Amino acid sequence: MKVRLTVNGQDRSDDVEPRLLLVHYLRQHLGLRAANVGCDTTSCGACTVLLNGKSVKSCTVLTVQASGQEVTTAEGLAPEGDLHPVQRAFRAEHGLQCGFCTPGMVMAATGLLAENPHPTEEEVRAGLEGNFCRCTGYHNIVRAVLTAAGTMSTGATTSTKSAQ
């Protein structure tokens, strides 16, 4: 089936199998491999991307469903060579270890902050419930999201723009 979508600001059109999952389209067709596949049941969130600015699990979106829409992955969050405030906060707070959950976690956190720019710790935890991490115990991930909320609210204009 023909699809036409925008990925990280670039227009893409392709002919894909109807059952092709968005995550596999991103990884195999576009070579965007930040989003990972960590489960088969929409449980782990390693594949989280933004679809029109809202975080979705790209293992549970068919590529054809994303046609005509805007997809943002971790690769497209900040200009090349730069880090988005959420990415910067994950580094500053040591919110990643093996890195496998990280791109999905960063996209989920970005989506969360777009909806709720000043979350409490409890709201951050609830907002990330669908994103699993086996390394960090979530402690520093929660710190990172709270830190990012702080820096983004104190006038980092580029952040809100790239978070759409």
Add this chain to the structure above:
Amino acid sequence: MSILGTRVLRTEDPGFLTRGGVYTDDVEDERLAGACHVFFVRSPVAHAVIRSVDVSAAREAPGVIAVFTGADLTGLPALPPPLPGMINDLMNQPLLARDVVRFVGEPVAMVVTQDPYQGEDAAELVDVDYDLLPPVVDMSAATTADPIFPDAHTNVAASFGDADQFDPALFDGCEAVVTRTIENQRVAPAPMETRAAAAAWGEDKDAGGRLTAWIPNQGAQGTRAVVASMLGIDPASVRIITPDVGGAFGAKFGADPEHGLVCWVARQLGRPARWAETRAENMVAMTHGRAQRQTITIGGRRDGTVLAYRLEILQDSGAYPKFGAILPSLTILMTPGPYAFPRAEAAAVSVLTNTTPVGAYRGAGRPEATAAVERAIDLFAAEIGMDPADVRRKNLLPAFTEPHTTAFGAVYDSGDYTTALDKALAAAGYQDLRDEQAKRRANGDVVQLGIGLASYVEITGSGSEAGRPQENATVEVHPDGSATILTGTSPHGQGHSTVWAMLASEELGIPVDKITVKWGDTDLIPQGGGTGGSRSLQQGGAAVQQASQELLEEARQRAAGELEANPADLVFDIGSSAFTVAGDPDASVPLARLAETERLVVRSVFSAPGATFPFGAHVAVVEVDTETGKAVLRRMVTVDDAGTLVNPLLAEGQRHGGIAQGAAQAFLEEVVYDADGNPLTTTFADYPFLSATEVPSFELADMATPTTYNPLGAKGIGEAGTIGATPAVQNAVVDAVSHLGVRHIDMPTSPQRVWRALREAAAPPVAGTAAPAAGTSESRDAQ
């Protein structure tokens, strides 16, 4: 100022945060161009004879290149026993099942396709005819059940010590003795990245061939040995490359049959092959962890002095004995933990069952020892009506700085267990918590407070078969002022790129961001012990420091020649990474220039006198709803003394992760089988993987007692959290309802188990019908 001990941010993070890590499934390499994809057909039954395998329909499916069964695996050697001399040699796992399948998930056939979706489709067309055999599911039934390997005539894979030789007088003189059988349940390591492989053979494959395999692992050199052995080729013909690894937790050491098979397919078809496991496969075919049933007996005086302790272990090894079969030897080694028990004894039997094989999982044998003794201490405290903190204080070994040898042969390098406990209790506000608990009890509140303690000592960085623990590192300074480190360790989240660079930077004055750390390529680094057993910093890091210092000495000699000065008169200026002549600041030569004419490179092997024994104390605070049985973890306060910290930021990260995994075992996670050996927890929808909502932020208190076993003063930190947190949380849940008559609740302390324990405590079962959920209990008063 020294960079050591500072919170340097990780150099590896920008890549992970933007393009993502390059895990095995992400690897793009010209050698893998046109790779086919392998999909495994796995046994859906726990125990059966394979009557026939019909692959004809699968062969006709779209995109199928080949289908292989066990009968096709010709020309491969018989596999050597996985742990020669330690376990029964007649219990080997074939790469693909031939005549019998022994667990759900065992590989039976391989479908090779152009595209991974096609493999999943075609695998459903492989028709295997099974004749069911009775499965052995519960480990307690294994010793009397028909042998899973008839030729072995037993289901005992290994035994350690002999319970029949236990001292009948061990508990003589005890005023109170408590005994109980408890579960250290089977859990899934579940790293976020599942297993994978990519394999390509060189052009000269017919002339002996050379294999390049990308495999997520914890030590490429060990992986190379296992892959070579599976294929019956010289390890020198195998190059293992380690891409980024998305977590391992002990379960990615060495290599599994699937890894060897992917390499075999690539050789057989003469084209590169790839495999990426699904989570559903991972949950049944990657090794599981723990899986011990322990009978603990503890006795002593009513003043709180423990006089004797006994630990009897039944280890479930799963269908094929792997590392799990020898886990009890580590558990036994750590039997008395941090306590000065006058008498203690232990024995273990490892048995086969028709379940997924058991291997190492974060802590590997030591969490089981700590769980046993910490539950025993609490049971004893409850029996004599004493505060568990006081019982611990009374029995902890006094602080020592000279090595202490236990009755089980462990040589603890140094320890101060009482201080660790007191620090943890102070940080938690122990007395306030007890006051709050008393208030809720007096009020009869629905939500009760539980406070759980665990003191622990563990073993990290233990020796290899070669003897003393050792690791190698190579440090090279380049003419452009950058440096490269080659290490025999193998990070998968621990941050060696940053910390190894810090260690070299400290000696050589080269900035951390100009130092590249490489690992996991066996052509580049032929030797190495990998990362596991919390060994990396104390051995691999110490090797980096040692190699850097030796490199500096080599550079000093060269600089002396260049500056025409006596080497002893040279001063190394860390700020400019250059040697100067004392008293003549103009006479100076940078390290980088010394590398211009001849490579400036040193390989060094660090050797430690022995393993180190980090220790600490954890306090867990839980709330338990006495109407629903639901336990919620409110606080985790920990002291984890791992000696001197090189990067506290990363050490804290290790503690956080360990604490969460330990807590998850205590109240949440469990691999469950039904009576027929069908796994019921095969997805993340069924297996209760810990999420962010189920844990609080953790409160870490500092304590650092340097070890003398390496110049860094460092002990291992990777597994401490898991070791302390599990019994602390379990003890807290029991403590929350202990005033209602509950003495023990098996892990995971699910709402159902807590609720049942409360019901049984309220209406004690008739004698002789002990409730299985609460385990069997017996207590007696002796003179």
